[in-house]
Amino acid sequence: xAEERKDTYYAEGVPLPETPQPGAQPKPWQKTNIIGKRxxxxxxxxxxxxxxxxxxxxxxxxxLYGAILRxxxxxxxxxxxxxxxxxxxxxxxAVLSDASPEANIYWPYSREIRMKLFDPLCRYExxxxxxxxxxxxxxxxxxxxxxxVEYEILPFVVDERKALDQGAPSVHASGxxxxxxxxxxxxxxxxxxxxxxxxxxxTYRTECEIHTPMxxxxxxxxxxxxxxxxxxxxxxxYAIQARVAEILGLPLSKVRVIGHYMGGGFGSKLQxxxxxxxxxxxxxxxxxxxxxxxxxEDTYLVVGNRPPANMRLKAGVKKDxxxxxxxxxxxxxxxxxxxxxxSLLDWVVKELYACPNVKTELSDLYINxxxxxxxxxPGHPQGAWALEQMMDALAEKIGMDPVExxxxxxxxxxxxxxxxxxxxxxGLRECLVEGAKAFNWNELRKKTSADKKGHIRRGVGMASxxxxxxxxxxxxxxxxxxxxxxSVNLNMGASDIGTGTKTVMAMVVAEELGVKPxxxxxxxxxxxxxxxxxxxxxxxxxxxxxxxxxxAAIAVKQxxxxxxxxxxxxxxxxxxxxxxxxxxxxxxxKKVRIPDIAGLKRQGLLVGIGxxxxxxxxxxxxxxxxxxxxxxVNMKTGEVKIVRFVGTNDSGRVMDRLTYDNxxxxxxxxxxxxxxIEKRALxxxxxxxxxxxxxxxxxxxxxxxxPADMVSLPIDLPDPAANTTGAKGLGEPVTIPTAAxxxxxxxxxxxxxxxxxxxxxxxxxxxFARTTKGAKDEKAGKGR
Amino acid sequence: MKKRDESDEEKTKRxxxxxxxxxxxxxxxAAVAVSGKExxxxxxxxxxxxxxxxxxxxxxxxxxxxxxxxxxxxxLLFVLRERLxxxxxxxxxxxxxxxxxxxxxxxxxxxACMTLAVEAEGTKVTTLxxxxxxxxxxxxxxxFAEEDAFQCGYCTPGQIMAVEGLLRATPNPSSExxxxxxxxxxxxxxxxxxxxxxxxxxxxxxxxAGGA
Numbered sequence: 004x005a006e007e008r009k010d011t012y013y014a015e016g017v018p019l020p021e022t023p024q025p026g027a028q029p030k031p032w033q034k035t036n037i038i039g040k041r042x043x044x045x046x047x048x049x050x051x052x053x054x055x056x057x058x059x060x061x062x063x064x065x066x067l068y069g070a071i072l073r074x075x076x077x078x079x080x081x082x083x084x085x086x087x088x089x090x091x092x093x094x095x096x097a098v099l100s101d102a103s104p105e106a107n108i109y110w111p112y113s114r115e116i117r118m119k120l121f122d123p124l125c126r127y128e129x130x131x132x133x134x135x136x137x138x139x140x141x142x143x144x145x146x147x148x149x150x151x152v153e154y155e156i157l158p159f160v161v162d163e164r165k166a167l168d169q170g171a172p173s174v175h176a177s178g179x180x181x182x183x184x185x186x187x188x189x190x191x192x193x194x195x196x197x198x199x200x201x202x203x204x205x206t207y208r209t210e211c212e213i214h215t216p217m218x219x220x221x222x223x224x225x226x227x228x229x230x231x232x233x234x235x236x237x238x239x240x241y242a243i244q245a246r247v248a249e250i251l252g253l254p255l256s257k258v259r260v261i262g263h264y265m266g267g268g269f270g271s272k273l274q275x276x277x278x279x280x281x282x283x284x285x286x287x288x289x290x291x292x293x294x295x296x297x298x299x300e301d302t303y304l305v306v307g308n309r310p311p312a313n314m315r316l317k318a319g320v321k322k323d324x325x326x327x328x329x330x331x332x333x334x335x336x337x338x339x340x341x342x343x344x345x346s347l348l349d350w351v352v353k354e355l356y357a358c359p360n361v362k363t364e365l366s367d368l369y370i371n372x373x374x375x376x377x378x379x380x381p382g383h384p385q386g387a388w389a390l391e392q393m394m395d396a397l398a399e400k401i402g403m404d405p406v407e408x409x410x411x412x413x414x415x416x417x418x419x420x421x422x423x424x425x426x427x428x429x430g431l432r433e434c435l436v437e438g439a440k441a442f443n444w445n446e447l448r449k450k451t452s453a454d455k456k457g458h459i460r461r462g463v464g465m466a467s468x469x470x471x472x473x474x475x476x477x478x479x480x481x482x483x484x485x486x487x488x489x490s491v492n493l494n495m496g497a498s499d500i501g502t503g504t505k506t507v508m509a510m511v512v513a514e515e516l517g518v519k520p521x522x523x524x525x526x527x528x529x530x531x532x533x534x535x536x537x538x539x540x541x542x543x544x545x546x547x548x549x550x551x552x553x554x555a556a557i558a559v560k561q562x563x564x565x566x567x568x569x570x571x572x573x574x575x576x577x578x579x580x581x582x583x584x585x586x587x588x589x590x591x592x593k594k595v596r597i598p599d600i601a602g603l604k605r606q607g608l609l610v611g612i613g614x615x616x617x618x619x620x621x622x623x624x625x626x627x628x629x630x631x632x633x634x635x636v637n638m639k640t641g642e643v644k645i646v647r648f649v650g651t652n653d654s655g656r657v658m659d660r661l662t663y664d665n666x667x668x669x670x671x672x673x674x675x676x677x678x679x680i681e682k683r684a685l686x687x688x689x690x691x692x693x694x695x696x697x698x699x700x701x702x703x704x705x706x707x708x709x710p711a712d713m714v715s716l717p718i719d720l721p722d723p724a725a726n727t728t729g730a731k732g733l734g735e736p737v738t739i740p741t742a743a744x745x746x747x748x749x750x751x752x753x754x755x756x757x758x759x760x761x762x763x764x765x766x767x768x769x770x771f772a773r774t775t776k777g778a779k780d781e782k783a784g785k786g787r
Numbered sequence: 788m789k790k791r792d793e794s795d796e797e798k799t800k801r802x803x804x805x806x807x808x809x810x811x812x813x814x815x816x817a818a819v820a821v822s823g824k825e826x827x828x829x830x831x832x833x834x835x836x837x838x839x840x841x842x843x844x845x846x847x848x849x850x851x852x853x854x855x856x857x858x859x860x861x862x863l864l865f866v867l868r869e870r871l872x873x874x875x876x877x878x879x880x881x882x883x884x885x886x887x888x889x890x891x892x893x894x895x896x897x898x899a900c901m902t903l904a905v906e907a908e909g910t911k912v913t914t915l916x917x918x919x920x921x922x923x924x925x926x927x928x929x930x931f932a933e934e935d936a937f938q939c940g941y942c943t944p945g946q947i948m949a950v951e952g953l954l955r956a957t958p959n960p961s962s963e964x965x966x967x968x969x970x971x972x973x974x975x976x977x978x979x980x981x982x983x984x985x986x987x988x989x990x991x992x993x994x995x996a997g998g999a
Binding site for chain 2: 043044047048049050051052053054055056057059060062093139140141214215216217218219264265266267269296298299500501502503661662664665666668669670671672673697698699703704705706707709711713
């Protein structure tokens with residue numbers, strides 16, 4: 004029996020990493036046993052069997068359902084509200100509006116701007132004006148229809164390009180500028196442009212995208228007297244806890260947030276919403292648990308977006324391919340409140356390529372639309388849409404291959420941060436070279452550039468990326484528990500938002516202890532029972548948490564060695580752990596199986612605590628990427644078929660190749676959405692309302708839209724200077740270059756430069772017609 | 788009445804694409820709600836109840852006969868999740884766009900959000916939970932786990948049911964058939980590439996196990 008157990012729990016014949024002295028940093032892993040392999044998820048069973056409980060699955064005894072009445076106007080003032088009909092309606096147990104004393108709560112839109120929870124002044128369509136809790140969701144929604152609201156409809160502006168026009172309605176009394184123009188400058192751009200052999204200038208635009216995770220935003224709220232428990236669909240339970248405690252004036256200890264599973268966030272679930280607070284208030288008022296998830300339509304209006312971006316980019320290059328100057332001006336909007344409308348829009352311009360003279364000017368404006376929330380690599384895909392198409396155009400002008408041009412402008416340090424810190428690793432060159440090779444870039448490029456006959460045209464394009472964070476860092480606390488039978492429990496606060504966090508962390512424990520990953524039980528994402536972690540966002544979860552997990556596992560090993568040393572009467576320095584046993588290095592016959600260590604049995608449990616170590620003080624850690632794309636364009640219909648994608652990433656050490664590839668494909672798929680189909684349509688003329696608030700009218704990529712041939716090619720470049728596992732972030736760099744790569748491929752196929760997303764057949768047909776008319780011959784577009 | 792469009796669907800014996808599905812389902816839902824023709828038909832053999840009055844519906848859920856009192860306006864999705872505790876079936880849009888709520892009705896993939904609970908009368912409903920063999924995964928579930936055919940996992944039950952429906956009708960689907968069958972199930976994490984692999988793998992596993 005005992006023998007069987009040993010076989011079940013520990014891998015045999017694999018050497019474990021050396022255990023460092025207490026207090027010493029572990030050495031980087033050399034050869035790994037499990038890290039880097041294709042390992043199926045440790046929670047795959049839960050996710051495919053239906054036993055994974057997502058917040059929206061929570062059904063509690065006596066639970067009510069909440070629903071929110073929202074302003075149908077983009078700008079309006081509530082003059083009168085009559086909730087009496089709803090209060091009397093069947094099944095209704097509570098109604099809240101600005102008139103309710105319980106709802107006299109302030110919602111912080113920013114440090115400076117605080118509004119009431121149900122503020123009479125609605126600056127965007129979808130602002131809550133009332134809420135109800137009822138026995139069924141149907142009754143709750145029926146009751147909303149019985150609430151009479153009289154609005155004073157105010158003039159609106161929903162197009163940021165018109166927000167500064169004379170006579171444009173003001174979203175805030177201070178005007179429509181969120182801040183003064185944000186200027187960044189290094190070197191002298193005028194001088195840089197003067198030195199250039201070629202200077203190009205172009206205007207680009209990316210449309211507003213909506214996150215639309217499959218699970219809507221919301222929670223189940225339950226009170227036990229003064230203690231609130233929230234099952235929230237979130238990327239970070241501790242972030243929700245902090246915000247909710249602050250808004251409701253509760254001690255952190257009285258707010259427990261549980262978020263074991265969540266149905267996608269992409270940045271939109273890093274914060275609670277008004278819905279969270281409303282659910283808590285309804286639950287308190289009724290004394291019953293309340294489930295409140297926003298409707299699918301509301302996910303388009305009120306829970307964030309990737310803001311639209313209007314970019315003017317001017318670039319200068321020498322004939323030898325050296326960039327001399329870059330100038331970008333950008334206009335964006337985070338909606339009706341400060342929400343980072345131009346956040347990081349210029350980052351790739353400032354950082355991706357070596358360039359001595361750079362200036363950027365960003366204007367973040369208010370419009371009467373829902374506030375933005377971070378969306379997968381905020382600002383970056385938009386900036387890359389401009390910069391990476393510009394690089395393509397520059398390469399053509401100086402007669403250089405686009406990959407070559409990029410290779411000539413790689414920077415090994417951060418150019419826009421104070422002190423120009425070096426990157427801990429820079430795998431951009433490898434991404435470009437290896438990716439081009441795997442894609443067969445040179446051959447295809449020659450072929451597609453030469454062949455411009457017929458109405459079906461093939462083209463190839465590429466783009467690259469840097470992501471401004473992705474190195475992670477403290478704080479993080481992780482606990483690894485070793486049970487007396489040698490099985491293991493991992494306790495961490497981080498959410499696994501679908502990226503495979505739990506699996507990778509189990510692999511780290513397995514690597515260090517030799518225990519099989521499937522014996523490890525994981526507790527996570529619960530402020531009541533797991534340790535502090537920052538939210539899973541910014542592609543930082545693996546580089547943040549995995550070193551802490553490694554440290555916790557090592558802390559367990561150190562204790563095992565100490566106890567075994569006392570029992571075997573052999574100094575710790577002469578002991579090692581392998582095959583689930585503590586063995587003497589000098590005499591391999593002297594050994595004890597972990598479950599047989601009497602001290603462990605007596606103690607019942609060993610607890611190893613690991614903390615995330617600080618980052619190197621003088622360096623910066625960023626992931627890099629390049630993507631290569633092949634398209635087939637129908638010149639008659641304007642349809643683009645994306646045939647092939649190769650994604651290469653330098654995200655440091657590859658932890659789980661299986662989930663790694665999944666991220667790469669997912670990022671490309673989302674990038675295809677930006678490039679080809681996604682666009683929030685607001686009725687700028689008459690109503691200011693959103694016109695496509697569902698998945699039918701707002702398309703996202705389906706099974707029919709992804710290329711049949713997608714390859715993920717990791718540049719497995721462990722980064723020991725970054726952290727003790729050598730991993731960097733992956734989830735965001737994978738979507739940064741995609742749209743630009745497709746646009747460059749479309750240009751290569753057609754000779755037409757598409758500067759605005761989405762590259763719809765309508766837009767392409769218009770552009771083709773214009774180009775054909777201008778050039779008047781078969782080689783239309785070539786002379787651009 | 789209850790067989791309305793389903794007999795046609797059954798004849799096709801394969802997963803429906805999103806568009807086909809929308810056509811059949813919206814026809815069905817509209818019929819129950821307002822269509823004059825259906826109303827007339829309903830009057831012949833079905834008792835008409837008002838919106839907030841409960842009526843009894845009986846169907847087979849994962850092999851078990853279930854009798855539930857439902858409001859006529861309740862969707863099958865609502866009844867499965869909030870009344871019967873079968874939360875494997877997910878709620879994504881409640882308007883027939885995303886497929887997160889896909890279940891099998893008489894072996895054919897259907898959106899549970901666009902199926903009124905009363906429409907399930909007398910049918911055989913299979914949800915994700917119904918693919919389990921006790922605590923063990925069924926072949927399609929196993930294939931999804933092996934191929935990492937999900938990220939957040941929220942659309943996954945619907946994806947699995949769509950593959951299950953496809954394989955029950957077409958045990959050996961081509962790549963194109965798989966794509967078409969999965970076109971009515973959105974995955975915002977973008978795991979389609981792995982889902983296609985899982986569908987192929989599931990077909991193998993099912994055949995190894997001696998057919999569906």
